[in-house]
Each structure stands twice: as structure tokens, then as C-alpha cells.
Amino acid sequence: MQEYQPYESPAYPVTFAVDYPDRQLNRLTSFFRLFVAIPIFIVLGSVAGGTWQWSYDQGEAAAAGAGGLLFFGPLLLIVFRQKYPRWWFDWNLELQRFANRVGIYVLLMNDRYPSTDDHQSVHLDYRYPEVRTELNRWLPLVKWLLAIPHYIVLFFLHIGLLVAVIVTWFAVLFTGRYPRGLFDYAEGVLRWQNRVTGYAVTLVTDQYPPFRLGP
Incomplete structure (x- = not known):
């Protein structure tokens, strides 16, 4: 007889974790x-x-720029065409993964130099959305406004993160170990930040980010 498994609500679409x-x-x-x-x-x-x-000597100027998370392009296509080009989605996801690998290295959460392609100890993922059925075409126009409460909370969380990293820096120098409680806090702040980015910047979900550090 099959054992009954209680129903569990699905996790937030943007998932993030770092190996301790x-x-x-x-x-x-x-x-x-x-x-x-x-x-x-x-x-x-x-x-x-x-x-x-x-x-140049003649006074002419030239400028060049490249890269960055794609925001306006996906926004316009979601609003007017109800589509999200897969290669734009993949670019945003891989760029976020790379940025997070650099971020955890700076935060002392790993001493292995950040790779430009291997995921290493960072696990960031979000599912490619079915735009017509899962994303409201008009919501991207106001997500930046709806996310303001998260920006305020993240401001104070990042102040705490700065203090945690300073304490960790001394701990690593004297003990060679990252205090587990401070590691979990840093991971939680980055998880929160990535959820807000997925909601308000890369626009991969309409599900409002939870106010929590945990999964």
C-alpha cells in the first residue's frame, strides 16, 4: 500500500543555495x-x-558598451508580444550565476577562484516561464514599484551582511573556518536578492518574493 504523502506548496520559482x-x-x-x-x-x-x-586629437569621441542584464527587451516583448526569447532568458540566468560566483568569493564564502562557466558551489536556477499562461503582460510595467518594500528591507540586510563579512574575515584569519551562522545569513541575503531580481528585473515570474531568508 502506497504511503500517503502530504501536499506541499511549491517552492518559490527562483531558487538559490551555496555549498558550505x-x-x-x-x-x-x-x-x-x-x-x-x-x-x-x-x-x-x-x-x-x-x-x-x-x-582623438581632432576632438572626436567614441564610446562602446556591452553586456548587462536584459530588462527593457523582455519587458517590451512580454507586454506587446507575450513572449520571452529563450536566449535572452539564458543570458540573464547565466550572467546572474556568474555574478553570484564572484559575489560569494568576495564575501569569503568560497576560496576557489570564480569560474566564468562552471557553476562551482553556487546553485541558482529558475524555470523558463510559459509567458501566455504564467506572466501577466502588464505587470512588468509596475514590478519595480511593487518591489520597493523589498529594496528597503534589503538595504538593512546588506548593512548586516557587511558587518557579518568583517567578523568572518577575522574568523577565517584566526581559525580558517567560516562561522556557519554567518554563512547561513549571507546565503539568505543573496537568496532574497536573487528572488527580487528574478521578479522585478529579469521578469521570470509574477509570484511575489517572500519576505524570508530561508528557502
């Missing part, structure tokens, strides 16, 4: 983490959005 480094972390790279991360910052900046401008 249950080992000794590299004290040397942790001490100089901001300096060691400069090369990957440059790489991330080259694909996450930037503008460069230069001038």
Missing part, C-alpha cells in the same frame, strides 16, 4: 580577497555592462 565550505579556507587569499578579486571584477564588468569613451 566545511574545511579549512585559504587564509592568505582571504586576507587579500579584494585585491585578488580585481581580475575577475574586470571580466565581470566587461559582460555585466559598461561604457568606455575616448577622444
Whole structure:
């Protein structure tokens, strides 16, 4: 006889987790983490959005820019065509994954240098939406406004995250370990941030983000 399994509500469409480094972390790279991360910052900046401008002797100027999360393009197509090009979706997801790998490295949550393609210890995912049935075509116009309460909460959570990272920096230098409670807090803040980004920026879900750090 099959055992009854109680119904559980589905998790939020944007999922995020980081593997806890249950080992000794590299004290040397942790001490100089901001300096060691400069090369990957440059790489991330080259694909996450930037503008460069230069001038010639004749006074002419030229500018170039590239990258960044795609927002206006998906917004316009959801509103007017009720579609979300798959390659735009994939770009946003992979760019978020890369940015999070750099983020957890800076936050000392991993001492392995961020990869440009391997997922490493970061697990970020969201399902490709069926736009016509799952996304309200007009909601993207106001999601940035609806998300304001989350922006306010995240402002204070990031202040706490800064304090947590400073405490962790000393803990890693003296013990080589990341305090588990502080790790869970940092992971929770990043999870919250990614949920809000998925809702208000990459527009992959209409389900309002929960006010919680946990899954």
C-alpha cells in the first residue's frame, strides 16, 4: 500500500543555495580577497555592462558598451508580444550565476577562484516561464514599484551582511573556518536578492518574493 504523502506548496520559482565550505579556507587569499578579486571584477564588468569613451586629437569621441542584464527587451516583448526569447532568458540566468560566483568569493564564502562557466558551489536556477499562461503582460510595467518594500528591507540586510563579512574575515584569519551562522545569513541575503531580481528585473515570474531568508 502506497504511503500517503502530504501536499506541499511549491517552492518559490527562483531558487538559490551555496555549498558550505566545511574545511579549512585559504587564509592568505582571504586576507587579500579584494585585491585578488580585481581580475575577475574586470571580466565581470566587461559582460555585466559598461561604457568606455575616448577622444582623438581632432576632438572626436567614441564610446562602446556591452553586456548587462536584459530588462527593457523582455519587458517590451512580454507586454506587446507575450513572449520571452529563450536566449535572452539564458543570458540573464547565466550572467546572474556568474555574478553570484564572484559575489560569494568576495564575501569569503568560497576560496576557489570564480569560474566564468562552471557553476562551482553556487546553485541558482529558475524555470523558463510559459509567458501566455504564467506572466501577466502588464505587470512588468509596475514590478519595480511593487518591489520597493523589498529594496528597503534589503538595504538593512546588506548593512548586516557587511558587518557579518568583517567578523568572518577575522574568523577565517584566526581559525580558517567560516562561522556557519554567518554563512547561513549571507546565503539568505543573496537568496532574497536573487528572488527580487528574478521578479522585478529579469521578469521570470509574477509570484511575489517572500519576505524570508530561508528557502
